[in-house]
Amino acid sequence: MTELAPISSRRRRSDVVMRGLLGVATIVALVPLVLVIYWLLHEGLSAWSKDFFTTDPNGNFLGYPGGIRSAILGTIEIVALATLISVPIGIGVALYLTEYGKDSKFANVVRYFVDVMTGVPSIVFGLFIYIVLVLARTGGSTFAAWKGSIALALLMLPIVVRSSEVVLLLVPGSLREAALALGAPRWRVVTRVVLPTSLSGLVTGALLAVARGAGETAPLLFTVAFAQGLTGNLNQSMNSLPIQIYNDIQSPRAEVVTRAWGAALTLVVMILLLNLIARAASRRSRLG
Amino acid sequence: MNPEIDTKNKDATDVSSPDQPAGQPQQTAEPAPRAQTESKRAAHSVVVEDLHAYYGAQESIKGISIKFPANEVTALIGPSGSGKSTVVRCINRMHEEIPGARAEGKVMLDDLDVYDPKVDLTAVRRAIGMVFQKPNPFPTMSVFDNVAAGLRLTGTKSDNLRETVHKALRSVGLWGEVKNRLNEPGIGLSGGQQQRLCIARTIAIEPEVILMDEPASALDPVSTLKIEELVEELKERYTIVIVTHNMQQAARIADTTAFMLEGELIEHGPTNKIFTTPEDERTERYVTGKFG
Amino acid sequence: MQETRHAFREALKDLESQTLGGMDLVLQQLDRALEAVSYQDVELAGMVVADDDRIDGRYLEVHQGILSLLARQAPVAGDLRIVAALLHIIRCIERMGDQCVNIAKLVPLSGHEAPKDKDLLDAIERMGQLAHSQVSQAKDAFGGRNTDLAQDLVRQDEEINRLNRDIFRRAVDIGDDPELREWAMFMILVARCLERIGDNTVDIAEQTVFVVTGLFREFADASTPPETATTG
Numbered sequence: 001m002t003e004l005a006p007i008s009s010r011r012r013r014s015d016v017v018m019r020g021l022l023g024v025a026t027i028v029a030l031v032p033l034v035l036v037i038y039w040l041l042h043e044g045l046s047a048w049s050k051d052f053f054t055t056d057p058n059g060n061f062l063g064y065p066g067g068i069r070s071a072i073l074g075t076i077e078i079v080a081l082a083t084l085i086s087v088p089i090g091i092g093v094a095l096y097l098t099e100y101g102k103d104s105k106f107a108n109v110v111r112y113f114v115d116v117m118t119g120v121p122s123i124v125f126g127l128f129i130y131i132v133l134v135l136a137r138t139g140g141s142t143f144a145a146w147k148g149s150i151a152l153a154l155l156m157l158p159i160v161v162r163s164s165e166v167v168l169l170l171v172p173g174s175l176r177e178a179a180l181a182l183g184a185p186r187w188r189v190v191t192r193v194v195l196p197t198s199l200s201g202l203v204t205g206a207l208l209a210v211a212r213g214a215g216e217t218a219p220l221l222f223t224v225a226f227a228q229g230l231t232g233n234l235n236q237s238m239n240s241l242p243i244q245i246y247n248d249i250q251s252p253r254a255e256v257v258t259r260a261w262g263a264a265l266t267l268v269v270m271i272l273l274l275n276l277i278a279r280a281a282s283r284r285s286r287l288g
Numbered sequence: 289m290n291p292e293i294d295t296k297n298k299d300a301t302d303v304s305s306p307d308q309p310a311g312q313p314q315q316t317a318e319p320a321p322r323a324q325t326e327s328k329r330a331a332h333s334v335v336v337e338d339l340h341a342y343y344g345a346q347e348s349i350k351g352i353s354i355k356f357p358a359n360e361v362t363a364l365i366g367p368s369g370s371g372k373s374t375v376v377r378c379i380n381r382m383h384e385e386i387p388g389a390r391a392e393g394k395v396m397l398d399d400l401d402v403y404d405p406k407v408d409l410t411a412v413r414r415a416i417g418m419v420f421q422k423p424n425p426f427p428t429m430s431v432f433d434n435v436a437a438g439l440r441l442t443g444t445k446s447d448n449l450r451e452t453v454h455k456a457l458r459s460v461g462l463w464g465e466v467k468n469r470l471n472e473p474g475i476g477l478s479g480g481q482q483q484r485l486c487i488a489r490t491i492a493i494e495p496e497v498i499l500m501d502e503p504a505s506a507l508d509p510v511s512t513l514k515i516e517e518l519v520e521e522l523k524e525r526y527t528i529v530i531v532t533h534n535m536q537q538a539a540r541i542a543d544t545t546a547f548m549l550e551g552e553l554i555e556h557g558p559t560n561k562i563f564t565t566p567e568d569e570r571t572e573r574y575v576t577g578k579f580g
Numbered sequence: 581m582q583e584t585r586h587a588f589r590e591a592l593k594d595l596e597s598q599t600l601g602g603m604d605l606v607l608q609q610l611d612r613a614l615e616a617v618s619y620q621d622v623e624l625a626g627m628v629v630a631d632d633d634r635i636d637g638r639y640l641e642v643h644q645g646i647l648s649l650l651a652r653q654a655p656v657a658g659d660l661r662i663v664a665a666l667l668h669i670i671r672c673i674e675r676m677g678d679q680c681v682n683i684a685k686l687v688p689l690s691g692h693e694a695p696k697d698k699d700l701l702d703a704i705e706r707m708g709q710l711a712h713s714q715v716s717q718a719k720d721a722f723g724g725r726n727t728d729l730a731q732d733l734v735r736q737d738e739e740i741n742r743l744n745r746d747i748f749r750r751a752v753d754i755g756d757d758p759e760l761r762e763w764a765m766f767m768i769l770v771a772r773c774l775e776r777i778g779d780n781t782v783d784i785a786e787q788t789v790f791v792v793t794g795l796f797r798e799f800a801d802a803s804t805p806p807e808t809a810t811t812g
Contacts, residue, residue, distance in 0.1 A: 102387060174424040178486070181382055182493065183414030184441035192441055196428040536654060563656040565794030575656050577585040 040265045047262025057228050057244065057259075065256050068263045070230040071244035075267070077232070078145050078224065078240055079214045082152035086213075087206045089153075090160025097161075098168040099190055111165075117158035125154045126219035134223060145238040148224035155216060156209035163205030167198045203278050211271045217242035241267045331358030332398055332496035332527050334379060334416075339393035341374050341383055348374050349391075350551040356497075356544075361519060361528045363542030363559070365535055367574065370548040372531045376499045379529070380416040381409060397497065414442055417495035421502040423482035425474035425489070431457075431466050434474040434485055438493040456492040460484040460518055480511025487518065491526070498522065500530040504537065516541050535575055539563050547571045588653045592662065595645045596723075599666050602638040602673040603719040607712060609635070609680035610777070614708035616687045617770055618701065628684035635677035642670040661794065665787040669722065672780040676715065679773040679780075690766035697760055700750050700767055704774075707743045710736060711774045711781075718781040722788045730785035734799045740778040747771040 051067050058066035093110070101107025129151040134142050171194050179189040195202070220243050227237040241263050248260035334356040341349035349371045356362045364372040377383040378391045381402060395402040402412050425434045435453045439446050446452050457463045462484045466477070474485055483503060490498060500519070504512035519528060519541050532538050538545050539559060546556040547568075555562065555571040566572045573579055609628055616625040646667050649655060655663050714736050721729035748771070751764040782799050790796045 172424070174420060174422060175426060177382065177385070178420065178424040178426070178489075179437075179441055180385060181380060181413055181418040181420075182438040182441055182490070183410040183412075185410050188441050188443075192437075193426055193428075197426070199428075535656070539656070564660060566657050572657050576659050577588070579584060 040261065040268060043258065044261035044263075044265030047258045048265070052259075052262060056230050057239070059228050061253075065253065065259060066228075068241070068244055068259065068266065070228065070239040071241045071263060072266065072270075073230060074145070074224075074227075074239040075214060075241040075270075077234065078149050078220070078238065079152065079210060081146060081149035081234065082156060082213050083206070083210055085149065086153040086156040086209060087160055090157050090206075090209070091164050091202060093157075093161045094164035094168055095190060095194075097165050099186065099194070114158045114161045117154075118162065121218075122155050122216045123218035123222075125151045126222040128154070129219070130222035139235055141235050143223060143225040143237045145224050145234040145236070148220045148238075148240070149234075151219035151223045152213040152216060155219060156213045159209040159212060160205055163208060164198075164202050167201030167205060168194060170201065171197050200279075200283065203281075207275055207278055210274065214271060215242060215267060217246050221246070333358040334497055334527065334529070335394075335396040336375070336379070337394040337396065339375065339378055339391065339395065341371070341378050341391040342389065343386070344388040348551050349378070351393075352548075352551075352553045354546055354553055354556060356527060356529050358527050359523055359525075360543040361523050361530060361541055362544045362546060363538035364529065364531045364546050364548060365533070365538050365574070366548035366554075367579070368533070369550070371551040372548050373501050375548070376418075376501055376529055376531050379497070380413050380418055380499055382413075382418065410442065414444075414493055415495050416497045416499060417490035417493070419483070419487055419490055419498065419500045419503045422506050423479060423486050425477075425482050425485050427473065427475045429474055430471045431474050431477070431485065432470040435488045435492050438489050442493060444493060452492055453488075456488040459491060459522075460488045461514065462488060478511075480507050480514060483507060483511070483515060484518065487515075487522075491522070495526065497527045497529070500528065502531055502533060505533065512537070535563075547574060549574070585653075588649075588655075588659075591645070591649055591653070592655070592659060595642060595649065595666055596662065598638065598642050598645070599670050599673070600719050600723050602635060602642070602670060603715060605635050605638060606673055606676045606680065607715055609677060610708070610712055610715065613680045613683040614705065614712075616684055617690075617708075618705060620687060620690070620693070622688045625684040625687035629681050632677050632681045635674060639670050639674040642666065658791075661791045665722075665791045668787050669784050672783050676777050676780050679777050683770050683773045686766050686769055690763050696757075696763060697750070697754050700747065700754065700764060703743060703747045703750060704767055704770060707740060707747065707771060707774045710740045710743065711777045714740065714778055714781040718784040718788075722784055722791075725788065725792050727789050727792050730788040733781055733785040737778045737782050740775055744771050744775045 049067075051064070053067055053072070054069055055067035056070040057068065058064075060066070093114070097107050097111060101110065129147050133139075133147045133150070134144075139146070175193055175197060176189055179193045180186070184192070220240055224240060224243070225237045226243050226247060227239050229239075231238055245260045245263045245267075248256045248263065251257060251260075336352060336354045336356075339349055339352045340347060352371075352375060354375075364375065366372050374383060378393075379395055379402070381391075383389050383391050391403070393403070397412075397415060400407065402416075426437055429437060432453055433440075435456050436449055438444075439449065439452065454463065457466060462481060465481060466485075469476075474482070477485060483506075487498075487503075504515045507515065516537065519530065522528060523543075530538075530542065542559045544557065545559045545562045547554045547562065547566075547570075549570060555566060555568045557567075562571060563575060566575060609631060612624055613628045615621065616628065646663055649663060714733055717729055717733055717736070720726065721733065748768055751768050754760045754764050786796065786799055
């Protein structure tokens with residue numbers, strides 16, 4: 001009968017050590033995350049109330065400082081517009097890179113620049129828009145929500161492009177071949193086969209970008225500035241959660257600081273909800 | 289649509305013709321037959337003239353001329369790298385989809401040169417269908433949608449889409465197995481069923497020629513035999529070219545067999561002759577397994 | 581490097597040598613049967629009859645081997661022709677063995693006295709030698725895939741047919757003598773068996789040509805007059 005050599009004790013030891021190290025690394029990575037969530041909940045939950053969500057900040061030095069309604073709605077508006085700009089363009093660029101440009105010189109140049117853009121600090125985008133659109137008073141205004149959206153879109157665009165390209169490349173070439181061999185023109189192959197197959201991945205990529213954009217403060221500082229009241233006018237300053245938090249956290253008043261925590265918690269929760277909704281929707285669409 | 293009576297797949301309880309009382313043999317309801325149907329029944333042959341194919345600078349097909357007779361099954365056999373798949377991909381111009389690949393020469397579908405610059409590429413591919421080695425149904429589509437995909441992707445209008453899809457499924461012998469699962473995802477079927485689904489998808493747009501690139505090599509033996517029987521039936525309506533590395537398969541189903549080696553056509557003749565008295569010694573050595 | 585399908589090639593070669601070995605058995609049987617006829621040796625004739633089992637056994641072995649090869653190896657082209665030819669040839673061998681047995685069975689029947697007519701006996705002996713040479717040449721022709729040798733067998737067979745006719749006439753001539761008559765008639769039967777053996781070698785020659793060229797051409801022999809034969 002064959003004898004299988006038993007595991008040496010040295011191997012057993014190194015196995016244990018490695019497992020231990022990996023476990024420690026995981027914990028080290030999780031600790032800040034857990035701490036953040038804890039502090040958010042600890043500090044911010046107390047700010048949450050009905051008024052918190054239904055009133056605007058009122059700038060009063062005394063008394064109830066107001067809620068963050070205008071900030072929430074402002075963030076939604078600005079980020080929505082930024083998404084509307086960046087996601088279609090980003091997916092379009094990714095489609096170009098995977099379906100048409102492929103390995104051409106131009107496509108590789110585009111990829112390089114997109115990579116560079118992912119590394120550009122967000123404040124640079126803010127300054128860029130500040131000079132190009134704000135100082136130039138484009139659209140008849142200085143600070144405006146739509147200009148902030150563009151700044152955020154510039155930030156989100158490379159994220160969308162890179163993640164979409166990865167997802168599109170995962171679509172098996174055999175599917176494209178099958179569609180082409182049936183006699184489909186290339187654009188139909190893209191819209192009817194490639195996009196539907198990669199839909200859930202594209203949605204995830206877009207969500208990543210949205211999460212990033214919703215939390216950025218610097219670009220908004222220079223483009224949207226700050227407003228207290230609720231406004232739907234995209235062509236003027238608008239409130240937003242990051243700016244609200246930025247302002248509130250510096251206040252000497254404790255209630256205002258608490259409001260800042262509450263706003264931060266709100267932002268995190270909003271992104272979480274968005275994530276869940278979009279995933280559920282895309283899962284259904286894949287099976288349909 | 290062909291006004292045929294599909295006697296192989298009679299289904300007395302077929303849902304698609306509710307106006308016919310159950311128990312009657314299935315007949316496809318048909319408006320006045322169009323002149324087009326006659327040409328669909330006509331025989332279509334493919335003639336390749338002096339074809340050269342390149343992958344970048346490397347020449348992989350070195351001047352091949354071969355005729356694929358109408359309504360016959362022609363098998364292309366040869367060792368790996370002989371270029372048989374490349375030849376077939378040049379017929380429906382899929383070869384040029386590979387970056388850096390190109391082809392020169394003539395491929396005549398009846399009296400039309402497929403490589404004529406004035407010809408619409410998508411029309412060529414509609415007339416020359418292809419079935420691949422690994423079944424590739426569209427994962428986001430149901431069984432029904434998969435079969436209809438050919439029509440929808442090419443923007444072809446069909447008088448009765450349901451009828452067309454059901455007929456295609458019946459033609460490939462899949463109807464009985466999927467008639468209650470038409471709205472389930474196409475990828476939920478077994479491998480052999482998926483491949484037949486892909487064949488149904490191809491014939492739903494009524495091509496003139498069907499190219500098959502090792503259609504059964506990824507399947508189990510029973511599914512393979514089903515596919516082979518299907519090929520026997522299909523050749524009555526289409527001209528079929530099948531690439532196979534399984535010589536027994538070529539011997540079983542092909543009327544004519546062509547042997548290729550290193551980008552050249554070595555011998556081409558009736559299958560019976562190739563497997564009993566081949567003329568070229570290289571053919572003899574390949575089919576008897578002395579190399580390859 | 582070993583050629584592909586090594587086991588198959590070995591099996592095919594074995595089958596062929598078994599078949600050709602069968603022809604050696606036939607030669608043995610033929611020689612002994614002829615000796616028995618010449619010397620009226622009943623005991624030797626009995627051995628010939630008993631030893632036919634060996635040829636029958638060889639037939640079964642080769643037949644089984646061919647079935648097995650067809651089922652498991654699916655030979656095609658040249659290999660297929662060889663297998664088909666071997667099947668045909670082993671049957672010819674079995675028939676030739678049976679003809680030797682027929683000759684041997686005639687020995688005790690033709691009487692124990694010394695044969696009477698020297699001319700007739702000489703002719704039989706000459707015919708026997710010719711048959712022996714035909715069988716031997718058929719074996720060489722197939723084994724060496726030699727179509728010239730195969731073609732030559734047709735010529736030899738004409739010779740054996742001529743001898744057959746001569747023997748018949750001679751037997752008719754001496755048939756007037758009542759003492760010789762019976763023996764002479766048995767000699768006619770012996771000659772016919774030898775002539776059949778000749779025909780079988782022509783069949784083997786046809787198979788040789790088939791294996792080499794892929795064409796089956798019927799040589800002129802007793803059953804096929806020269807006018808309808810595809811090669812003279």
